[in-house]
Amino acid sequence: MSLPAAFLRDAQRLIPPERRFDDPLSTLAFGTDASFYRLIPKLVLRVESEEEVITLLKLAHAERVPVTFRAAGxxxxxxxxxxxxxxxxxxxxxxxxxRRGGSQIRLQPGVLGAQANAWLAPFGRKIGPDPASINACKIGGIVANNASGMCCGTAQNTYHTLAGMRLVLADGSAVDSEDAASVDAFRSSHAQLLEQLAELGRTTRANSELAAKIRHKYRLKNTTGLSLNALVDYDEPLDILTHLLVGSEGTLGFISAVTYDTVLDHPHKASALVVFPDVETCCTAVTALKSQPVSAVELLDRRSLRSVQDKPGMPAFVRELSANACALLIESRAASQSLLHEQMALIMASLAPFPVEKQVDFSTDPVVYNQLWAIRKDTFPAVGAVRQIGTTVIIEDVTFPIEHLAAGVNRLLALFEKHRYDEAILFGHALEGNLHFVFTQAFETPEQVARYSAFMDDVAQLVAVEFGGSLKAEHGTGRNMAPFVELEWGHDAYQLMWQLKRLLDPRGILNPDVVLSEDPHIHLKHLKPLPAADEIVDKCIECGFCEPVCPSKELTLSPRQRVVIWREIQAQKRAGLDASALERAFQYQGLDTCAATGLCAQRCPVGINTGDLVRKLRARTATHQGSANWLAAHFATALKGARFTLLAANGVRRVLGAPLLEKASTSLRQASGNRLPQWTAAMPQAAQPIRFTPPAADQRPRVVYLAACVSRAMGPSFSDSEQMPLIDKTRALLEKAGYQVVFPNNQDNLCCGQPFASKGYAAQADSKRRELIDALLKASRGGLDPIYCDTSPCALRLLQDGLDERLKLHDPVKFIREHLLERLEFKQQDTPVAVHITCSTQHLGESQGLIDIVQRCTSQVVIPEGIHCCGFAGDKGFTTPELNAHSLRSLKDAVQICKEGISTSRTCEIGLSQHGGIDYHGLVYLVDRVTTAKAV
Known part of the structure; x- marks a missing residue:
């Protein structure tokens, strides 16, 4: 059934075409969230203001058009x-x-949870909710799902730390609980609604049996159904309304802003792992820990421990644990080190009466601490990594009353065996009786769906009926548990939820079939297929953790969406369908605009690098093998050609002037079908060839200087305040530090292979890489001398595929950190400096090292928020400049107080300079400026 013409007409007038999507590729890409369901929207609208939301809701309300809100998905x-x-x-x-020294923070719904905590960190505060997805999920989703987490419990969730809210109801009316004028206007315009809410509150509180049930249910972690506790906790109708919106999953209104009372984020922490011989002992120990100064207690059953026991860094004893072992991962936090040690002693004393099979004592050592938490964090990915292709990973989320935790765990384990979920694992936030169980499930046949249905029926009966627990503790009801809400809550409470729904959304347009549904089988419909597509991405569970670091997200596709589309293309082909239209759209959306830098792999729970898939697919259309072979064999000639092109462009700039050349370049690029690169004022001038001098016979330590091909071709731009080429500046700095600088022979013909690899010419890339390694072995006297590579992407390219172990290769950050700091005197400046941490620097593990070096150079370090990759990607800034522009769209505002920016990639610096409005240089420029040679 199509959308009403009147709604479409008015929506088109309101939302510009670039934020309106109804094509098959886009709707499919947006039809996926992290769940195991899929619905394809008829229309996707990206909104940028509350006014747009209000107008759209008024249109939807008038035309009875269902709408769903999406933050991070x-x-x-x-x-x-x-x-x-x-x-x-x-x-x-x-x-x-x-506000108030960080004790409160007001946030819009698009803020990442981790970003909110980064803003609060200088105040020693954080928001209460701490979901595992906090690096990817947004405040809108955190509030709408009443998400919690490992340390949050119930006391610090959104419901209990809510200080204010701005919301929009289904009819398009808005109210801000912190704005007296807004409240007065709303009380006038919606007096009847508020009175009905107040009356529902009064009748609920007067019904002693129902009120007691509600209070009992929320003594547990509970997100099943609507937040009925609002009716017993508050009598002011606006307070009832704002707290009803928490956990409503977009079914009662749109949350436009929320104010949190923040919580302390203690700086000192320690963790221990204690393994008990059986579930009963473990769960009894949890009861003892309930009164202790613990911030988190995570339960891991033997299955979950077994799933990670072979991972690098795991304690050896994990493999040797008994069949019924059950572990607690315990964390304690405190304001001071001395208090922390007191707490650790109290906690361990409380566990003394219990038999222990193995334990790792409390440690404040970050290495030990992170190793222990890796056990817990790797359990979910471990199941995803071993699942059969075509199955999905399901993570369920229940709560047992703490006094029944042991029985609940054992009964769940029995259900795994009954329904033959042999791979299932169990872990959870033990202090709250909140257990997560993870299993894999296929939905390809009626029998597979029936098996899942029978299992969920048994789980619902066990948790909700037998033990009086919660079927959803923190993941939200969604479609998944909507058919079981009445089973858990009973008839009266369930009907009360429907009363609230019909009061606030009388036409049922807000997220239908979520939380409340009249379809008893909604949890078995619209099940998402995960067909095989390519071994590189087949383990993807479409969680979306990758999306915040992707430069093309919201320009075209994110890594998750690339996987979704490629899976569909492959599925259509296997079914004998014509997938050519989708493939044509995917060429630009999925391949041409992917930076392929692999940051997605760092955020992916199972380590998928979607860029690897993109490079593989590019290789299929890499049809210019002859040209690639010629270029590989005549690289020095090509380098001369690049210098000549830059020289010619600069000559034209001298004649026409920069503004006219930029305008002419834009016209030429358009006329060429975007095949010609765009010239900008940040475009480099031609670099001079390296003035090679043979090594002198002196006593200075030698360093082999590997100048990247971009450094050899590209000098500073004509407008750059620094006109000394990178190679000359680097050589001067190295010599200042007392090094003798040598270059590999035949350097202009050398290349790490990255330009070939990014275009899909793997054979030529490997050939150039091997050629370069041979040259470096010779130049470094068989690995005797360290090698300095002046561009971090080239260093990464050489290191990531396994470098000859004799070579000691360093990117700029590592070499300065390990070899120059001890040889130079730093005089810190006060000028603000913007820092761009390149993708390659992040992959090399040198992000903090770069920041530390810059902090030695200046007291004011600016790291722009939300820019993880600049999107230049070697040459994408020339060939697909919209990717670079989109990725850096917020840069100029973020660095406006700076006069200079630094990076470790010459090509990245071109785009950064263009879009930041300041000159970006290599790190060596800053280090050279603030240092002198240390006296011997």
């Missing part, structure tokens, strides 16, 4: 998908207001 129960209209948050929902 990391929800696990199917609450962020729609087969009608999907409203997605755009860039402009990132506002914050920090």
């Amino acid at each position: 990391t929800s696990l129960s199917g609450q962020a998908i729609s087969d009608s209209v999907l409203i997605v948050l755009g860039d402009s929902w990132n506002g914050r207001d920090i």
Whole structure:
């Protein structure tokens, strides 16, 4: 059924075409969230203001058009998908207001949870919720799902730390609980609604049996159904309304802003791992820990421990644990080191009466601490990594009353065996009786769906009926548990939820079939296929953790969406369908605009590098093998050609002037079908060839200087305040530090192979890489001398595929950190400096090293928020400049107080200079400026 013409007409007038999507590729890409459901929206609208949301809701309300709101799409129960209209948050929902020394923070719904905590960190505070997805999920989803986490419990979730809210109801009316004028206007315009809420509160509180049940249910971690506790905890109708919105999953209104009372983030922490011989002992120990100064207690059953026991860094004893072993990972935090040690002693004393099979004592050592938490964090990915292709990973989320935790664990384990989920594992936030169980499930046949249905029926009966627990503790009801809400809550409470739904959304347009559904089988419909597509990405569970670091997200596709589309293309081909239209669209959306830098792999729970898939697919269309072979064999000639082109462009600039040349370049690029690169004022001038001098016979330590091909071809731009080429500046700095600088022979013909690899010419890339390694072995006297590579992407290219162990290769950060700091005197300046941490620097593990070096150079270090990759990607800034522009769209505002920026990639610096409005240079320029040679 199509959308009403009147709604489409008015929506088109309101939302510009670049933020309106109804083509098959886009709707399929947006039809996926982190759950195991899929719905394809008829229309996707990216909104940038509350006014747009209000107008759209008024239109939807008038035309009875269902709408669903989407923030990050990391929800696990199917609450962020729609087969009608999907409203997605755009860039402009990132506002914050920090108040009262950090004790409160007001946030818009597009703010990442981790970003909110980064803003609060200088105040020693954080928001209460701490979901595992905090690096990817957004405040809108955190509030709408009443998400919690490992340390949050119930006391610090959104419901209990809510200080204020701005919301929009289904009819398009808005109210801000912190704005007296807004409240007065709303009380006037919606007096009847508020009175009905107040009356529902009064009748609920007067019903002693129902009120007691509600209070009992929320003594546990509970996100099943609507937040009925609002009716017993508050009598002011606006307070009832704002707290009803928490956990409503977009079914009662749109959350436009939220104010949190923040919580302390203690700086000192320690963790221990204690393994008990059986589940009963372990769960009894949890009861003892309930009164102790613990911030987190994570339970891991033997299955979950077994899933990670062979991972690097795991304690050896994990493999040797008994069959019924059950572990607690315990964390304690404190304001001081001395208090922390007191707490550690109290905790261990409380566990003394219990038999222990193995334990790792409390440690404040970050290495030990992180190793222990890796056990817990790797359990979910471990199941995903071993699942059969075509199955999905399901993570369920229940709560047992703490006094029944041991029985609940054992009964769940019995259900795994009954329904033959042999790979299932169990872990969870033990202090709250909150257990997660992870299993794999296929939905390809009726028998497989029936097996899942029978299992969920048994789980619902066990948790909700037998033990009086919660079927959803923190992941939200979604579609997944909507059919079981009445089973858990009973008839009266369930009907009360429907009363609230019909009061606030009388036409049922807000996220239908989520939380409340009249379809008893909604949890078995719209199940998402995960067909085989390519071994590189087949383990993808479409969680969306990769998306925040992707430069093409919101320009075209994110890594998750690339996988979704490629899976569909392959599925259509296997079914004998014509996938050519989707493939044509995917060429630009999926391949041409992918930076392929692999940052997605760092965020992926199973380490998938979607860039590897993109390079593989590019190789299929890499048809210019002859040209690639010629270029590899005549690289020095090509380098001369690049210098000549830059020289010619600069000559034209001298004649025409920069503004006219830029305008002419734009016209030529358009006329060429975007095949010609765009000239900008940040475009480099030609570099001079290296003035090679043979090594002198002196006593200075030698360093082999590997100048990247971009450094050999590209000098500073004509407008750059620094006109000394990178090679000359680097050589001067190295010599200042007392090094003798030598270059490999035949350097202009050398290349790490990255330009070939990124275009899909793997054979030529490997050939150039091997040629370079041979030259470096010779220049370094068989590895005797360290090698300095002046561009971090080239260093990464050489290191990531396994470098000859004799070679000691360093990127700029590592060499300065390990070899120059001890040889130079630093005089810190006060000028603000912007720092861009390149993708390659992140992959090399040198991000903090770069920041530390810059902090030696200046007291004011500016790291722009939300820019993880510049999108220049070697040459994408020339060939696909929209990717670079999109990735750096917020840079200029972020660095406006700076006069200079630094990086470790010459090509990245071109785009950074262009879009930041300041000159970006290599790190060596800054280090050279603030240092002198240390006296011997």
